[in-house]
Amino acid sequence: MVKCRLQRWVFLLVFFFTVFINFSNGHEISLGTKLELIHRHGRNLHNEVQPTSQLERLTQLLQSDTVRINAISQKLSLNHRRRTSTNRRNVQEGTSIYNLACTNGTRIHNLNVSGEMSMNSGADFGTGQYFVHFEVGSPVQKLLLIADTGSDLTWMNCKYRCRGGDKCKRSLNKGGTFQADISSSFRTLPCSSRMCRVKLADLFSLARCPSAKDPCAYDYRYNDGSSALGLFAKEKVTFTLTDGRKARLHNVLVGCSESTNGPSLQIADGIMGLGYSNYSFALRAAKKFGGKFSYCLVDHLSSNNVSSYLIFGSHNDTSLKLNKIRYTELVLGVLPTFYALNIRGISIGGTMLDIPHEVWDVNGLGGTILDSGTSLTSLVPPAYEPVMAALKKSLSNFSNLNLDIGQLQYCFNSTGFDESLVPRLIFHFEDGARFRPAVKSYVIDVDVGVKCLGFVLANWPGPSVIGNIMQQNYFWEFDIKNSRLGFGSSTCI
Template sequence: MKTVTMLLCLITMLLIDSAYSNTVMRLDMAHRDTLSPKPTPFHRIEDIMGMDQKRHGLISQKIKTKKGGARMSLGSGFDFGEAQYFSEITVGTPAKKFKVVVDTGSELTWVNCRFHGKGKEKREVFRAEESSSFRKVGCMTKTCKVDLINLFSLTTCPTPQSPCSYDYRYADGSTAQGVFGMDTFTVGLTNGRVASIPGVLIGCSTTGTSFHGADGILGLALSDYSFTSKATNIFGGKFSYCLVDHTSNKNISNYLIFGSTPSSTTKAPARRTARLDLNLLPSLYAINIVGISIGDTMLNIPPIVWDVKRSGGTILDSGTSLTLLADAAYKAVVSGLERYLVGVKRVKPEDVPIEYCYDTSKFDDRKLPQLSFHFKGGARFSPFRKSYLIDAAPGIRCLGFVSAGAPATNIIGNIMQQNHLWEFDLAASTLSFAPSTCL
């Protein structure tokens, strides 16, 4: 029986591969700050910093221990009072839609869920037992005991029939507890059709801390059981996204795409390409930054800041909002930018823990020089000024950097990435990027 089941799964995957070899999978993607009710601008910045610092702790802790494809919508969460990006996933049979945070720093895809009558009921939840395609992962299996150990699978096994449980612990003490299962995801294709992807690992979270406005997480980190691995195995070894302005409303979105990027996005300006170091910080998307410049001046930042082997290094992360820099880099960047803000009134908004904020109601942005990140090999990423002098409140803007301490992993967050197309070529281990309106 087991052999027959495996054969049927193989046939299904081959049929999918054949039927959709000339299409692209895509998901709509919107920024998470698009949920209501809206918080005050200052509270929003405070929340962003709190979440980013907790997330940096989690990532640091974690470090220590030719086909077409499909697309998903991707957009800002501004109207939701959140500082990340949302997409919708469709899970189970019959299929149900859930709003999830798109996170390149997480391996586990999970949704709020009920299993055997236990689970969250405040929002719409996934009722696993009502999905005919849901298959629990048994607690006695190698998958549970060995393969999912990095996803915090538990060793407890009350009976051989019990599901594999997890207790996903975050550095700030928040948690997600539930059981692992496999289910079918339904995805939209660029040719207007839909495809079913069977056997995707999903966490059925029955308790724990929820993300405001979201039903769960879409884990896009690179590991054997992440959604990325499953989707790229079918649609080709690439995925891409274009992050709309983080202050966009919920009606503005772009796409998270698995497979080759549509040709319309390859037009001028030409993309720049850098190496994607997939083995330096396992599951995370490490990039080899060698320096930061302001205008024509390369900042004096010690090389140790960029050296992974000496507890430095840099990752690109869609789940972090601001850009976190090791202390030496942070001081060099903010002092370098501050010189161009002399005469602009510096303010300290109440309850905003960010250090450098200014009354820029009469400030000409053109006076602020271009900041650039320099990659090994010569590529240069030059974000728009609004990505590093960010809106905090009407007339008030802040430098969008946070000190991560020392030594520390540097994180280029989603606000710095906005209004650029990013393509992750996992087969070639390259990262390509270019400015874009994302519209």
């Protein structure tokens, strides 16, 4: 009888540790998670009014892009390019969190699972275009965050020290706002700490500190005028692994935003910071899952029920189907928080365009970044002009409609159009890798019988941006540990 009871207890313990895997600092593992990505116009998110036509849809994206591109240019202006290779090492060393352990401290090995977060895209003006479901706190509260590769801080709409009694508890099930008082794992950072005064200064921590134990506050500002005012805290994040099990990541830096303002912050419950910086969620989660994260974006005109995914860990453990993956260097820490690339040039129809080298120089006045939060690809004038000229030449038999659609400068009557008429555009990287986007990613549908060349002007000096429409139907793996970018064509489903 005693033996039977002992066996039952052993079974329960094994079951418990199988279902819930808890993370602690210092252990790298092969586990991963996959989250669904929701496109802004893919579903009716938070009762957002959806565009009634493709033209209206594109107009909204252009408005968002205009602010986004200006924000990137401001952020990367010459007086802000202060990060060096030393900063890069500090970022990597400061977030060395490769260990996984059970609650009893036992190491777990050889768990060949990846994790995914479904990802859908959102109505931002300067933050990001895709939404991701986020499970945080104890007990778990579910929120919808904008996944932004250009942001540092992960924050959510939040109520702290709620004094509504049962009203606070009832609001837990309503969603949209994180109830900090209900979470037993929520821990604020003291304003007197060095972390608040020094380390979080780049995340807009405030100098005010009424008493040593008061929480560290922030006033996070975006270049479109939006802002989030709140408190820094450590919290627990829960993942669903690809084999169905649950995993928890402890002591994740989050922002509890009690007040927000601005158009970019009205639709989601907050921002998931996926930029390259010490305290971004991307580095914290990716390094728990083998030092990498990835996403694959379905065609932006796909039907509403088609999803893409944000993956932390190996894509090999997912159902994702893709062609041969190519790799190129991922330039980290030079253009602050952004993921930069070493591009050698652009060819169209097999001919390299005459574009000055300084346009692509990430250590000089130019450079190129890969950004999930910008829809259209922006090129600085010395690159934009030859690209547009070469593509217009192939479309000379189609009527130029001279439409006024934001920054799109060339739209045409697409009656009789065939993609084979357009010479293929290729991005060439310094190390020999080549990215060959589909024609539909740069000759884009605007309305019935109308197509436009999907490039907009970026500010010079400044970086060019490869936007998410150019990235569609490709898998992109950000291998932070090895400073490389993997990419391969895919249906993303």
